[in-house]
Amino acid sequence: MPELPEVETIRRGLQRELTGRTVTAVEARTESGRRGAKRLRAPSPRSLAGLEGQSVLDARRHGKYLMLGLSDGTLLVHLGMTGKLLFSEPGEPERAHTHLVLELDDGRLLSFVDPRRFGLLKLYARDDAMPDLDGFGPDALATDFTPEHLAQQLASCSAPLKAFLMDQSRVAGLGNIYVCEALWRTGLSPKRMARRTPKNKIALLHQSILDVLQDSLAQGGTSFNDYVDHIGQPGKFVAQLAVYDREGQPCLRCGVAVKRITQANRSTFYCPACQK
DNA sequence: ATGATCTCCTGAGCGC
DNA sequence: TGCGCTCAGGAGATCA
Numbered sequence: 439m440p441e442l443p444e445v446e447t448i449r450r451g452l453q454r455e456l457t458g459r460t461v462t463a464v465e466a467r468t469e470s471g472r473r474g475a476k477r478l479r480a481p482s483p484r485s486l487a488g489l490e491g492q493s494v495l496d497a498r499r500h501g502k503y504l505m506l507g508l509s510d511g512t513l514l515v516h517l518g519m520t521g522k523l524l525f526s527e528p529g530e531p532e533r534a535h536t537h538l539v540l541e542l543d544d545g546r547l548l549s550f551v552d553p554r555r556f557g558l559l560k561l562y563a564r565d566d567a568m569p570d571l572d573g574f575g576p577d578a579l580a581t582d583f584t585p586e587h588l589a590q591q592l593a594s595c596s597a598p599l600k601a602f603l604m605d606q607s608r609v610a611g612l613g614n615i616y617v618c619e620a621l622w623r624t625g626l627s628p629k630r631m632a633r634r635t636p637k638n639k640i641a642l643l644h645q646s647i648l649d650v651l652q653d654s655l656a657q658g659g660t661s662f663n664d665y666v667d668h669i670g671q672p673g674k675f676v677a678q679l680a681v682y683d684r685e686g687q688p689c690l691r692c693g694v695a696v697k698r699i700t701q702a703n704r705s706t707f708y709c710p711a712c713q714k
Numbered sequence: 715a716t717g718a719t720c721t722c723c724t725g726a727g728c729g730c
Numbered sequence: 731t732g733c734g735c736t737c738a739g740g741a742g743a744t745c746a
Contacts, residue, residue, distance in 0.1 A: 440740095441740095479722075479723095479740090479741085479742085480742085502740075502741095516740080516741085517740095518723090518739090518740060518741090519723085519724095519738075519739055519740065520723090520724080520725090520739095535724085552723095553723080553724055553725070554722085554723045554724050554725080554738095554739090555722080555723055555724080556722070556723065556739080556740060556741085557740095558741095595716090595717095596716080596717080597716085597717060597718085601717080601718085604740090604741095606740085606741075613739080613740070614738090614739065614740090702717095702718070702719075703718095703719070703720080703739085704738090704739065705737090705738080705739090
């Protein structure tokens with residue numbers, strides 16, 4: 439389940455391995471679009487065949503979106519739940535659920551593999567509008583995500599803190615795991631209404647978000663079943679999770695059993711004793 | 715306008 | 731061993 443640290447880990451790998459490479463051939467196994475079987479989540483404004491001949495200039499990220507800067511456009515990538523970008527050598531057996539294979543000028547292949555097909559691949563030409571990120575809040579690790587921004591957003595939201603932090607229009611990059619972990623670190627209940635966050639906790643919440651993301655990034659992210667980076671390495675942060683997927687186990691701070699509840703049809707894990 | 719709910723999808727894990 | 735059920739969740743669509 440790639441959230442910001444996992445996507446950033448992949449971005450760094452792509453920046454290192456893909457920058458300067460040219461796509462020499464494109465094989466789309468499935469088309470992006472909504473109708474019919476075996477399609478990804480959203481239609482691409484340009485045929486992915488347009489990748490052929492383009493060079494990769496850089497790899498950027500906003501929230502959980504990856505943007506590969508090309509010689510004439512941008513390839514926008516969202517990994518959804520189970521999307522992977524994997525390098526391979528020619529002749530290696532192709533993995534199931536491969537949607538796109540790019541041949542590179544150094545002989546390697548870069549494949550987009552996504553069993554659950556929540557992922558998204560969109561090719562934009564240089565002058566195309568890229569509406570996907572409209573309305574997104576600042577990236578959680580960018581300098582414009584400040585305590586002041588957080589305070590202002592909190593004040594205008596009557597949803598619970600869990601839903602607030604999951605909302606990419608408030609701050610981009612957090613998902614279920616890091617929202618649960620950041621709230622635990624701050625000692626705030628996921629059920630607390632966002633605008634009722636105590637003023638003296640806002641700076642701490644902001645810092646907890648940065649800390650949990652940085653800590654995870656330092657471990658290459660969190661892996662359960664699906665996530666691996668571009669060379670197939672799982673992340674190691676799962677060993678440091680305080681509440682996520684720890685229902686019934688003792689809170690690392692106070693020893694009370696971690697509780698699991700459902701919010702917006704998603705699991706929330708928290709300590710009922712020390713998260714207020 | 716805002717927040718809550720539904721939807722897409724497949725593999726893993728579980729009980730029988 | 732194998733079948734069928736439930737669950738996981740990002741984010742856009744839809745509903746209240």
